[in-house]
Amino acid sequence: xxxxxxxxxxxxxxxVARTVTVMVNDETRVLPDGATVADLVTALGLxxxxxxxxxxxxxxxxxxxxxxxxxxxDAIEVIHFVGGG
Amino acid sequence: xxxxxxxxxxxxxxRLIVGTGKYRxxxxxxxxxxxxxAEIVTVAVRRVNITDPGKENLLDHLPLERFTILPNTAGCYxxxxxxxxxxxxxxxxxxxxxxxxxxxxxxxxxxxxxxxIEAARQLVAEGFQVLPxxxxxxxxxxxxxxxxxxxxxxxxxxxxxxxxxxxxxxLRIIVEQSRVPVIVDAGVGxxxxxxxxxxxxxxxxxxxxxxxxxRDPILMAEAMRLAVDAGRKAFLAGxxxxxxxxxxxxxxxxxxx
Numbered sequence: 001x002x003x004x005x006x007x008x009x010x011x012x013x014x015x016v017a018r019t020v021t022v023m024v025n026d027e028t029r030v031l032p033d034g035a036t037v038a039d040l041v042t043a044l045g046l047x048x049x050x051x052x053x054x055x056x057x058x059x060x061x062x063x064x065x066x067x068x069x070x071x072x073x074d075a076i077e078v079i080h081f082v083g084g085g
Numbered sequence: 086x087x088x089x090x091x092x093x094x095x096x097x098x099x100r101l102i103v104g105t106g107k108y109r110x111x112x113x114x115x116x117x118x119x120x121x122x123a124e125i126v127t128v129a130v131r132r133v134n135i136t137d138p139g140k141e142n143l144l145d146h147l148p149l150e151r152f153t154i155l156p157n158t159a160g161c162y163x164x165x166x167x168x169x170x171x172x173x174x175x176x177x178x179x180x181x182x183x184x185x186x187x188x189x190x191x192x193x194x195x196x197x198x199x200x201x202i203e204a205a206r207q208l209v210a211e212g213f214q215v216l217p218x219x220x221x222x223x224x225x226x227x228x229x230x231x232x233x234x235x236x237x238x239x240x241x242x243x244x245x246x247x248x249x250x251x252x253x254x255x256l257r258i259i260v261e262q263s264r265v266p267v268i269v270d271a272g273v274g275x276x277x278x279x280x281x282x283x284x285x286x287x288x289x290x291x292x293x294x295x296x297x298x299x300r301d302p303i304l305m306a307e308a309m310r311l312a313v314d315a316g317r318k319a320f321l322a323g324x325x326x327x328x329x330x331x332x333x334x335x336x337x338x339x340x341x342x
Contacts, residue, residue: 025135050179051133052173052175059172060176079130082130083104083128084131085104085291
């Protein structure tokens with residue numbers, strides 16, 4: 001059984017019901033079950049920004065935001081550009 | 086365009102590349118960038134503060150149609166971290182030009198040259214146009230050029246130190262051997278340092294703290310623009326040889342007796 005299956009085992013789904021808990025930039029976020037990267041970006045209010053998203057260390061291309069469903073325990077990084085030299 | 090600076094197949098008027106860190110506001114950043122005349126600006130890749138993303142973003146002040154954005158890998162200590170950072174930067178949609186820095190030591194911020202070479206090789210293979218920050222070491226610069234970097238960026242002195250060009254002789258060797266642009270990156274403190282880099286034959290100079298940390302960053306940005314221009318013109322003009330003894334400027338003939 002993989003770590004992901006363990007985290008979202010059927011027993012737990014029965015209790016928590018219809019949400020997924022993910023880590024976004026090391027902060028816990030609870031999202032509706034079936035939420036996609038696009039949903040997360042919208043929920044964070046970052047839709048118009050130049051950002052990039054990684055899920056479990058793999059970059060998600062912008063074109064795949066809608067089709068990438070988040071799963072229990074996913075580790076997500078959301079980056080943008082800041083001043084630097 | 087007369088005497089363009091050609092980088093990765095694109096022509097620029099300005100030979101000054103500026104960083105965008107350490108400014109007090111986006112407004113000040115934009116004014117300093119404008120005063121510097123820079124067309125290429127560096128930015129860092131960092132996590133969005135998801136609890137408070139803020140209303141404004143740096144790139145709102147640096148329109149992509151006017152500036153070439155050069156994301157850096159500042160703060161990366163391994164090749165793996167740097168490669169990961171660059172892949173994210175590309176996805177944020179500012180192009181494929183990247184400033185690669187893999188730091189080897191916290192106190193001096195000197196680059197880890199073997200890790201820089203490893204990351205550069207990987208990134209070139211993935212189609213990035215890589216500008217590596219590297220020590221003023223001709224052999225390291227040669228290796229980076231040979232593996233396909235579009236420029237080499239030897240340091241003048243440690244990042245943010247303001248010490249100026251510590252080894253002009255190494256820089257001359259790097260300039261002499263390189264077939265890609267040589268950009269002095271890091272260590273510039275004041276305008277004369279920038280002029281010196283161009284006088285030595287370097288193609289461009291990259292700086293951040295020297296401008297952002299000045300008492301008047303906007304005025305210093307203008308000083309740097311003029312210094313880079315002056316240094317380049319002096320290089321093209323071909324300076325006289327330095328000699329130990331005097332050579333009179335006025336004719337010896339026709340003096341009164």
